[in-house]
Amino acid sequence: MADVRPRSLIPRTRLDELLSELRVRLDAVLATRDRVHALLDAVVAVGRDLDLETVLRRIVETAATLAGARYGALGLVEGGTLARFLPTGLTEDEIAAVEHWPHGLGLLGLLIKEPRPLRLPRIAGHPESYGFPPGHPPMGAFLGVPIRVRGELFGNLYLTEKRGGGPFEEEDEAVVVALATAAGVAIENARMYEETRAREAWLCASAEVTTSLLSGSDPRDVLTLLARRAREMAGADVAAVLLPVAGGERLRVVIADGVALEDIAAAEIAVDGSLSGRAFSGGEPVVVTGLDESEIPAVVSGRMRIGPAIAVPLGATGAVRGVLSLGRRSGRVPFDPGHARMLGSFAGQAAIALELAEAREDAERLGLLEDRDRIAKDLRDVVIQRLFAVAMTLMSTIRLVDDPEAASRLRHAVTDLDITIDHIRTTVFALHSPPEPPAPSLTLRLPTPAHPRA
Incomplete structure (x- = not known):
């Protein structure tokens, strides 16, 4: 009787182990299914908007959520350096405490020079680690994934501090890489729009x-x-x-x-x-x-x-x-x-x-010259000739006038006509002269600056 009970316990123990293993596998399958669904939802959410700024913000926030990261950032690359840095997970006080965002040196620069996924248990443990800017909160686990648009490096996703502690896993990397691929398409669509x-x-x-x-x-x-x-x-x-x-x-x-x-x-x-x-x-x-x-x-x-x-x-x-x-x-x-x-x-x-x-200024000056020529011609050919004819008539009339006072008035009128003819001739000469210099240009009409810059 003593040997019966242990033999009856062996199948039950093995069954419990099998059930436990099955439960673990089912949980893993369910977790994988949930993660795939979350990834699909994230891809749809990222591509929903056409505003580039909104798309970029959504990409980095979604990546941090999928990977379970406390902090995340999207660094936009231009000319081999970080032209812009979009963080998520930091409070306003933490952002204000950061003296400046990274410029793309050290570990972040490595991802720019060699754009491929990089997963580290500790940032400080990598030989390319450059440290953090003054005021930047300390960070441990790291996951970096590049984003390409039409085959060109657009930027990098930086995720740090796995929630619950520990390093990022291979599944985290795979999910973020898939998101980065979809993000490249969404960014291209937003840029085209x-x-x-x-x-x-x-x-x-x-x-x-x-x-x-x-x-x-x-x-x-x-x-x-x-x-x-x-x-x-x-x-x-x-x-x-x-x-x-x-x-x-x-x-x-x-x-x-x-x-x-x-x-x-x-x-x-x-x-x-x-x-x-x-x-x-x-x-x-x-x-x-x-x-x-x-x-x-x-x-x-x-x-x-x-x-x-x-x-x-x-x-x-x-x-x-x-x-x-x-x-x-x-x-x-x-x-x-x-x-x-x-x-x-x-x-x-x-x-x-x-x-x-x-x-327009040249045309106005040319029109003014043409008007002057026309006026000068009219004065010379018409007005002066008529005044001269009137003066000659008055001079011939003086001999026919017996009244001395009337003759004196006629002589005075002839003198006035002669003076008028001289004035008109002077005017004609002035009209044929070059016009006054044009008004100062737009630049020259401006006031002189008080403090010129070198």
């Missing part, structure tokens, strides 16, 4: 400027409209139109639009070495991602910290008449190549405005 919408806005603004040009508006009004529309369309904080002075060695702000205008109104800057001067001399747009971190002088900076900036020549190479310069506050997104193309076309409108203004 924004480009189409921006192109329509640029066309409307160009049509408005063209209408102003054809209506014969004052050049200053046209340039003011152009600067305002360019700033609005490009999302800039400040815009300025600069024209050459001092024999083309300096540029002066003739039109300013945006914020902190008191710093740049009528300001001057040297052509040599400046942002606007490079566009003026080279005849090509010049784009700077961080003006505040460079040593390039620019009038659009003033006392306001300007980061992204762009200067576009007014006119083609060899016939540049001025520069359209725009700037954004430090920390904002840089100007992209699309802005340079659109602004280049828009700046051509300003060049046309200046050309039309000069042509």
Whole structure:
């Protein structure tokens, strides 16, 4: 009897083990199913919007949720560095405490140079770890996944601090990689939509400027409209139109639009070495991602910290008449190549405005000369001849007048006619002389700046 009970327990023990293993496998299957459903929902949510800013925010938030990360960020890559950093999971106080966002050095720079998934149990344990910026909260586990758009690196997803502790798992990496693939498509769709919408806005603004040009508006009004529309369309904080002075060695702000205008109104800057001067001399747009971190002088900076900036020549190479310069506050997104193309076309409108203004002034001067010639001809051929004939008639009449007083009056009248003829001849000579110099140009009519910039 003693051997019966253990034998009866063996099948039950094995059955319990099998049931326990089955339960674990079922839980894993259910968890995988739930995760797949969550991934599908995330893909749909990411591609639902066409606003690029909303899409980018949703991507990083969704990635952090799927991977169970406490912190997440999307770093946008441009020119081999991080041009923008979109964090999630940080409180407002934590964000305010961070001195500056990463620039793409160390571990983050490795993902830019070698864009492939990277999973680490501890950030500090990697040899490329560069540390954190001052004020940045400490972070341990790390998962980085690149996002590509049309085969080109657009940015990287950075996820840290796995909820519940521990490192990120292989499944976390697979889910985030799948999300990054869908995110690339969503970003491309949002960019195409924004480009189409921006192109329509640029066309409307160009049509408005063209209408102003054809209506014969004052050049200053046209340039003011152009600067305002360019700033609005490009999302800039400040815009300025600069024209050459001092024999083309300096540029002066003739039109300013945006914020902190008191710093740049009528300001001057040297052509040599400046942002606007490079566009003026080279005849090509010049784009700077961080003006505040460079040593390039620019009038659009003033006392306001300007980061992204762009200067576009007014006119083609060899016939540049001025520069359209725009700037954004430090920390904002840089100007992209699309802005340079659109602004280049828009700046051509300003060049046309200046050309039309000069042509209109030339036509007015030519019309004035023609009127002077016609008036001089009429005075010489008609008026003087008639006055001379009247004077001759009066002189012949004097001999027929016996009254001395009447004869004296006739002689006085003849003298007055002779003086009048001399005055008319002087007027005719003046009309044939070159006209007065034209009024000062738009640039020369501006006040001299109190503090010229070098």
